[in-house]
Amino acid sequence: MQGLSTTTKHPTPAERGLRAGWWTYRRRQQLWGFLFALPAVILFAVFAIYPILQTFYLSFFDFNLVDPPQFVGLRNFETILTTSAFRDSIAFTFRYAFGTYIPTLVLALALALALNTKLPGRSVLRMVNFIPVVISWVIVAVVWKLIFHQNGLMNVFLSSLGLYTPDWLLSRDWAPYAIIIPSIWKEIGFYMVIFLAGLQNIPTVYYEAGKIDGTSAWQAFRYITLPLLRPTIVLAIVISIINGLKIFIPPFVMTQGGPAGSTRVMALIIYQTAFANGRMGRASAMAVMLFLIILLFTLIQNRLYGTGRDVEA
Amino acid sequence: MTNSRSPLRIALFVGIVIQTVLMMVPLFYMLSTSFKAQNEVFTLPIQWIPSQFLIENYTQPLQEKPFLRWFFNSTFVATASTALVVLTSSLAGYSFAKFRYPGRNLLFWIIIATLMIPLEAMIVPLFVLVRDLGWLNTYTGLIIPAGGSAFGIFLMRQHMLSMPDELIEAARIDGASEPYIFWRIVLPINQPALSALAIFSFMWNWNSFLYPLLVASTDEMRTLPIGLASFESAYSTNYPQLMAVSVLACIPVLIVFFILQNRFIESMALTGVKG
Known part of the structure; x- marks a missing residue:
């Protein structure tokens, strides 16, 4: 629309006699527009659209990278859904996502509320709390693996309090927490920043009006902050759960999915099925399941947040 | 809410x-x-300050x-992918x-829809594709497939929508070519968005793990996170020694973070919402 209306205001290059006619000019503009989009379009076609379609295709085949794929119909799906390994993996992945991000978001919100007040040195406190976010996940996993060693920092701390000291990484019951606790530590700072941004968007007039009416700090939080922060909180929940469902590095580095599969998240079982066991078709079927689960959460997000309308604007 | 000396505020601050x-x-x-020395790691009570500082843990x-090679690989791959992401995103966003x-x-819309596709769900075909292209254990294989960002395209498009058309039209009337307009007018105007995208993209690539794990299996082609894991x-x-190399791997990121901290946090917040 813009292009058309402005060409009527100003003389087009065509009118100035640079090119044959208005139609040629329009064609050329269309061509330039398409050319500018082309590098991205090619990259996405080759490295995103083709691979995901191929994932669906391969999920119906038996494929080991060497021999040509053999069509097996739905057998891969039958196998993964009837054996406990993959079902356990789905269950643990959800347990990880919610077990990590519910505490993370609660703590991050508390931290954001505290650091949104005029505390001395709050920008330093914010910055320090953000440090774990920028440190690469591999380093975080390597360090926490030592912390959760039988004689590591965590058990030294627990025994000094006279508490039970599990062998975290070798126990089916405790290994999940050895993956979840470092994740909380790493992610708090990120969601703190998201919540701080949300809090700063709440106009102070609401609080001033509340003060005149004599609201307590709790009432201000309950009836002003929380409702106005709701979109941010909803968005943070959905995004963090989606990220949690895709987690790979901490179990890969710390436990390799063990002991006895108790920390084998979906991304890890896909990777191991494909590259350790060489069952590409079965891994693709698992990948289809992961894709559908993530898709479901993304659709929920769009429903709740209406990103579609934002893009249109 | 309460005055700055109240016990509640002091307790909050201390907390x-x-x-x-x-x-x-x-x-x-x-x-x-x-x-520490290896036999000192688990001694009780914990020695926060080691009795002697073993620099060999770092040098050995x-x-x-080849940590230096891994460091170079990460830097090179992240820089090149970031340059590609910025270029393809701003071109497509403009378009x-x-x-x-x-x-x-x-x-x-197709490109935006790819935001829903987790990389974890396409590792098998991606590996086969990169293998068939002959790109395993090459810089090309590490860089090119990471050269597009749906989020980057979305971000640049949103910024460019608010750019006045008159500016572009005026340049066209002056006879400027389309590539010239893009390079000399469109890119400079959108510089803040470009640098936010660059910071985000560099961080993302620097910490990228699963994709380079598929592509780089030889010691000399590993990036730093993959090398560290190996x-x-x-x-x-x-x-x-494990902690020493972790400290070394932390340092560059922390330096960049301390220099750019505010821009960094802003771009993480900005991009994290959609990333």
Whole structure:
């Protein structure tokens, strides 16, 4: 629309006699527009659209990278859904996502509320709390693996309090927490920043009006902050759960999915099925399941947040 | 809410300071262990300051494994992918915001829809594709497939929509070519968005793990995170050396973070919402 209306205001290059006619000019503009989009379009076609379609295709085949794929119909799906390994993996992945991000978001919100007040040195406190976010996940996993060693920092701390000291990484019951606790530590700072941004968007007039009416700090939080922060909180929940469902590095580095599969998240079982066991078709079927689960959460997000309308604007 | 000297505020402040110090304990543990002798790691009570500082923990791994090469690989791959991401995103964002041609909206929506596809769900075909292209263990294989960002395209398009058309039209009337307009007018105007995208993209690539794990299997083509993970699995009980290389791998990121901190946090917040 813009292009058309402005060409009527100003003389087009065509009118100035640079090119044959208005139609040629329009064609050329269309061509330039398409050319500018082309590098991205090619990259996405080759490295995103083709691979995901191929994932669906391969999920119906038996494929080991060497021999040509053999069509097996739905057998891969039958196998993964009837054996406990993959079902356990789905269950643990959800347990990880919610077990990590519910505490993370609660703590991050508390931290954001505290650091949104005029505390001395709050920008330093914010910055320090953000440090774990920028440190690469591999380093975080390597360090926490030592912390959760039988004689590591965590058990030294627990025994000094006279508490039970599990062998975290070798126990089916405790290994999940050895993956979840470092994740909380790493992610708090990120969601703190998201919540701080949300809090700063709440106009102070609401609080001033509340003060005149004599609201307590709790009432201000309950009836002003929380409702106005709701979109941010909803968005943070959905995004963090989606990220949690895709987690790979901490179990890969710390436990390799063990002991006895108790920390084998979906991304890890896909990777191991494909590259350790060489069952590409079965891994693709698992990948289809992961894709559908993530898709479901993304659709929920769009429903709740209406990103579609934002893009249109 | 309450005045600045109230006991509640002092308690809050003390609480936050304690919490913040606790957040740093793992990193201090890493630093402290990195200087210890192997038999000192688990001695009780914990020695936060080692009895002696063993610099060999730092120098020995560097001789045994090509850490410098891994560092170079990460830097090179992240820089090149970031340059590609910035270029392809700004070109496509400009195209989707300011040009009209058949299929434009369809292309835009297909690219945005790929945000829903987790990389974890396409590792098998991606590996086969990169293998068939002959790109395993090459820089091309590490860089090119990471050269497009749906989020980047979305971000640039949103910024370019608010760019006045008159500016572009005026340049066209002056006879400027389309590439010239893009390079000399469109890119400079959108510089803040470009640098936010660059910071985000560099961080993302620098920490990228699963994709380089598929593509780089030889020692000399590994990026730093992959190299570190391979070192970890080979030397999993030499804790002082493991912590020493972790400290080394932290340092560049932390330096960049301290220099750019505010821009960094802003771009993480900006991009994290959609990333």
